[in-house]
Every structure is written in structure tokens, then in C-alpha cells.
Amino acid sequence: MSLNDTPRGERMHIAVFGRRNAGKSSVINALGGQETAIVSPVSGTTTDPVYQPMELLPVGPVVLIDTAGLDDSGNLGEQRIRKTNQVLTKTDLALLVIDALHGVDKFEQNLLRNLSDKKVPVILLLNKIDLLKDQGNGEKHTAVAAKVEEQLHLKPVMFSALRNTGVTELKAAMVRELPRDEDRFRLVGDLLHPGDLAVLVVPIDKAAPKGRLILPQQQTIRDIMECDAVAVVTKEQELGHTLKTLGRKPNVVITDSQAFLKVQADTPKDIPLTSFSILFARYKGDLPQLVRGVRAIERLRDGDRVLIAEACTHHRQSDDIASVKIPRWLRELTGRQLQIEHAAGSDIPAGLGLYSLIIHCGACMLNRRAMLQRLEEAEHAGVPIVNYGVFIAYVQGVFPRAIEMFPSAMLAWEEGGR
Numbered sequence: 001m002s003l004n005d006t007p008r009g010e011r012m013h014i015a016v017f018g019r020r021n022a023g024k025s026s027v028i029n030a031l032g033g034q035e036t037a038i039v040s041p042v043s044g045t046t047t048d049p050v051y052q053p054m055e056l057l058p059v060g061p062v063v064l065i066d067t068a069g070l071d072d073s074g075n076l077g078e079q080r081i082r083k084t085n086q087v088l089t090k091t092d093l094a095l096l097v098i099d100a101l102h103g104v105d106k107f108e109q110n111l112l113r114n115l116s117d118k119k120v121p122v123i124l125l126l127n128k129i130d131l132l133k134d135q136g137n138g139e140k141h142t143a144v145a146a147k148v149e150e151q152l153h154l155k156p157v158m159f160s161a162l163r164n165t166g167v168t169e170l171k172a173a174m175v176r177e178l179p180r181d182e183d184r185f186r187l188v189g190d191l192l193h194p195g196d197l198a199v200l201v202v203p204i205d206k207a208a209p210k211g212r213l214i215l216p217q218q219q220t221i222r223d224i225m226e227c228d229a230v231a232v233v234t235k236e237q238e239l240g241h242t243l244k245t246l247g248r249k250p251n252v253v254i255t256d257s258q259a260f261l262k263v264q265a266d267t268p269k270d271i272p273l274t275s276f277s278i279l280f281a282r283y284k285g286d287l288p289q290l291v292r293g294v295r296a297i298e299r300l301r302d303g304d305r306v307l308i309a310e311a312c313t314h315h316r317q318s319d320d321i322a323s324v325k326i327p328r329w330l331r332e333l334t335g336r337q338l339q340i341e342h343a344a345g346s347d348i349p350a351g352l353g354l355y356s357l358i359i360h361c362g363a364c365m366l367n368r369r370a371m372l373q374r375l376e377e378a379e380h381a382g383v384p385i386v387n388y389g390v391f392i393a394y395v396q397g398v399f400p401r402a403i404e405m406f407p408s409a410m411l412a413w414e415e416g417g418r
Contacts, residue, residue: 026161277389
């Protein structure tokens with residue numbers, strides 16, 4: 001897999017914020033070493049957020065996000081600001097660009113406070129220092145930097161995109177602020193030891209892309225290999241035969257959620273069993289919260305509104321999971337006349353409080369911060385939320401076996417039933 005093939009949802013998201021014409025796009029170009037963002041002296045050149053992948057060693061693949069100026073105005077400006085604010089929900093690290101000639105006022109102070117409230121780490125960049133009238137010994141630079149530090153209580157990186165000054169220092173600061181891979185959560189690797197055996201059940205159906213596995217399956221296999229365990233991949237019809245011929249008991253069986261019933265029947269009870277989607281619920285979000293949310297299915301009443309939310313848009317098949325299977329399962333299980341609505345894409349609808357339940361996809365196209373933000377919005381609105389894997393395990397009667405290997409999730413399930 002090449003650098004550009006690394007899924008955006010698996011990259012650390014570094015977003016560049018600031019005033020219009022503070023030089024945000026120039027910073028992106030200087031960091032990436034190429035002109036990918038449009039640079040112009042005209043304020044408001046950047047409209048929609050622009051995503052640029054790059055490699056930041058030793059962190060690994062990251063994505064830089066160029067945003068519109070948050071001091072934009074007019075109807076179009078409001079739309080740009082709204083899209084820039086949406087970037088905040090997925091930002092792992094913020095670069096706050098300050099025009100050295102303009103300095104700091106309430107705009108930068110409010111923006112820094114907003115980032116702090118969202119617990120987003122921030123690096124200050126004092127950009128365009130080449131335009132300051134030096135006295136020959138750097139005193140003017142030092143004085144401006146000291147004033148910025150006094151106002152915002154953060155020491156800025158001195159930067160000039162034009163002269164390529166401060167790029168090395170900025171990259172070093174980014175490496176310090178971003179979590180390393182070993183500090184990040186694992187899909188399944190933290191549950192396995194070197195030499196352990198994991199059996200992956202992968203159905204081949206209409207939704208499966210020709211010639212390859214879907215992203216969650218690829219990522220799970222990679223995570224198993226990185227912890228020096230062994231992955232065996234089989235179809236649900238071959239699982240029984242596979243288990244008999246392995247020669248030893250696997251440490252875990254991981255299945256596609258839609259094959260839960262057959263896989264559970266063919267997997268001995270002393271072998272831990274879960275699904276790709278439940279692993280992603282733990283990896284990208286808060287599995288106990290999603291497990292607590294599944295209890296809300298029992299409380300649904302006629303006329304209740306249920307939102308099925310997906311993080312990406314795609315061509316729907318005749319037996320699509322979101323528009324066909326989940327609505328059918330939900331109505332069959334509850335026997336209720338429900339209002340089922342759908343949302344797809346990077347934005348979750350406003351007015352979540354109108355819903356009695358949210359059923360979310362596995363979030364393979366979202367980074368962890370973006371999914372946690374969605375969970376927080378649901379919790380703030382007082383709306384229970386589950387993901388596909390948790391929901392399907394429940395409606396197919398596979399609970400609590402599907403979560404037995406996760407103690408915190410089991411505790412949430414048991415407390416919810418009291």
C-alpha cells in the first residue's frame with residue numbers, strides 16, 4: 001500500500017486555522033513540499049477544506065487540512081465558516097497561523113479558546129516574519145513573538161512560507177504533539193500475543209468489491225500481522241471445516257456481522273467470538289456507550305424516529321444494509337411502526353434530540369476523533385446510539401457472546417439490564 005493509499009480515516013488529521021490571507025495555504029505547501037493549495041493575495045481564496053496527504057516521520061501518514069478563514073463574511077462566508085468548524089470535529093492537531101504584521105486580537109483568542117474547549121492540541125505559527133523590518137539582530141522578531149506568547153500563553157514557531165523558514169522546527173513540534181502509533185488504540189492486536197491464531201470469516205456477497213477485501217477486513221488482517229499473530233481467512237460456509245483442520249483452537253473468531261448467526265452456530269462456545277464492526281466500535285469510538293444504546297431498542301414505540309447514519313456515500317445494492325436490511329430487522333424485532341430516516345456523508349444532521357435511536361455505521365471512513373465527536377453529540381442530545389455491529393449482534397440474538405471478550409462492554413450490558 002502506498003502513502004496515498006492509506007485510508008484517510010487511519011491518518012492523523014492536522015488542520016490549519018486562522019484569518020483569511022494569514023498564509024494558511026502557503027503553510028500547507030511548505031510542509032508538503034509542493035504547491036497543492038491555491039495561494040493568492042486575495043482574501044478568501046480557500047473555500048471548501050482541502051485535504052493533502054503527507055508522511056510525517058516518525059508519526060507516519062497524516063493528512064493536512066487547509067481551511068477557509070474563520071473571519072469570513074457574507075452568506076458565502078458563513079457557509080465557509082460552517083465547513084471549517086466541521087473540520088474541528090476531526091482535528092487531532094491544530095496549527096493556528098498568525099499574520100506577523102497583524103498580530104493577535106480577540107479573534108485568535110476566541111479561536112484558541114474554542115480549540116482548547118474541544119481538547120485539540122495547538123501549535124502557534126507566527127507567519128510572514130520575512131515582512132518584519134529587522135533591526136539586524138532579530139530583536140523585532142523576538143519582540144513580536146514575545147507579545148504573541150504573552151497574549152495566547154503559547155510560544156509560537158517563527159515561520160516564513162516564502163523563505164521556507166521554520167519548516168523543520170514546525171515538523172518537530174508536530175511530532176512532539178501528535179501521539180505515536182504505539183500510544184494509539186489497536187483494532188485487535190492488544191488482545192493477541194505473538195503466535196496466537198485468529199480466524200476471520202469473510203462472506204463474499206454483492207457488497208464485496210471485486211478482487212479485494214473491504215477496508216475493515218484489510219485493516220484487521222494487518223493489525224493481526226503487526227502483533228506477530230496468525231490470521232486465517234475463510235468464508236462462512238467453510239468455517240466448520242476450517243476449524244476442524246487447523247490442528248489447534250483459535251484464540252478468537254472474527255466475523256462479518258451479517259454472518260453472525262451461522263458463525264455462532266459453527267464456533268464452539270469456548271472460543272471467543274466477535275465481529276469486525278464491534279472491533280471498529282471499540283477502535284474508533286466508545287464500545288460501552290454503544291452497548292448501552294442497544295437497550296433503547298426495547299423501548300421503541302409506534303411513531304418513534306430512528307436515524308440510520310453512514311459516514312460515507314456509496315452506490316446502494318438491492319439488499320443494502322442501511323436502507324433495506326436494518327429497517328427490516330428493526331421492524332421485525334420491535335413490531336413497531338417506526339419513522340426510519342437516513343443520513344450519509346461527513347455531516348451528522350442537526351436536531352438529534354428528535355430521534356429515539358441512532359444506528360451508526362462502523363465508521364471505517366472516520367478518524368477516532370470524528371467518531372467520538374458524533375458520540376458526544378448524541379449523548380448531549382440524550383439520544384441512545386449503537387453501531388451496525390452491536391445492533392446486528394443484538395437483533396440476531398448473539399448478545400452477550402459477541403462482547404464477552406471486552407469487560408467494560410460486558411459491564412455496560414449488565415448494568416443496562418438491571
